[in-house]
Amino acid sequence: MDIDKVFKALADPGRRRLLDMLHHENGQTVTALCEHMDMTRQAVTQHLQQLEGANLVAVIWQGREKLHYLNPVPLHEIYERWIGKFERNRLRALHDFKKKLEGDDHDKA
Amino acid sequence: MDIDKVFKALADPGRRRLLDMLHHENGQTVTALCEHMDMTRQAVTQHLQQLEGANLVAVIWQGREKLHYLNPVPLHEIYERWIGKFERNRLRALHDFKKKLEGDDHDKA
DNA sequence: ATTATATGCAAGTATTTACTTGCATGTCAA
DNA sequence: TTGACATGCAAGTAAATACTTGCATATAAT
Known part of the structure; x- marks a missing residue:
């Protein structure tokens, strides 16, 4: 699985919008999806192809x-x-960060 | 919070690599981070600025x-x-999808 | 003071991405 | 079988992004 394609696919607001639409109503046609997108059908098609390429959408x-x-x-x-990995260390990282700040403010005091 | 900036920031493999490096060792300098990146310091700086802009990195x-x-x-x-919302419907969506496929294969049979 | 180190700023190029326009194909309905 | 509808293909333009090069500034070490 190419995770880069997924991240790239998610990077565009239009494509995220399309995913949202499908989340709201699954199994829509290109034309139906176009109605809420302020661009030509071709543009929408190309976005959908990218989503397909990222395996976020099946046809x-x-x-x-x-x-x-x-x-x-x-x-x-x-x-x-990706997210879980960073989440797990969320509190620890925040802790380190604050400690660093404090260390700067009153060094050895 | 501008979620678009976050998605955009995550869309680049180099930037994800930087996050990984910081995950491995927090609080690194630009120069340190550069050593594992196959590009100029300026390029790395610009990536870091985008991560900063997305609030994924603090300085x-x-x-x-x-x-x-x-x-x-x-x-x-x-x-x-984003993810949670879709996750919640994961099983349901998969279910719908399979049903659709079955419906096509042996329609009314 | 002088030199080396860490970084910033800014302009320029190259690549990628988003979007459009025009035409072609295939399916359905009268 | 003709006309309307759903979509595809491909080339071209416009805009955003990634990256570089050259020079400037500030901090630290000698």
């Missing part, structure tokens, strides 16, 4: 319609491999 | 040295406001 063809489904697994990966 | 000046400290709070925010 099912239904006749001439392309239905988009959210795949939350990569988000989970990001949490596991 | 303390110590004489001529600039010490960088990790701030995991924005990561937590991302989890809270």
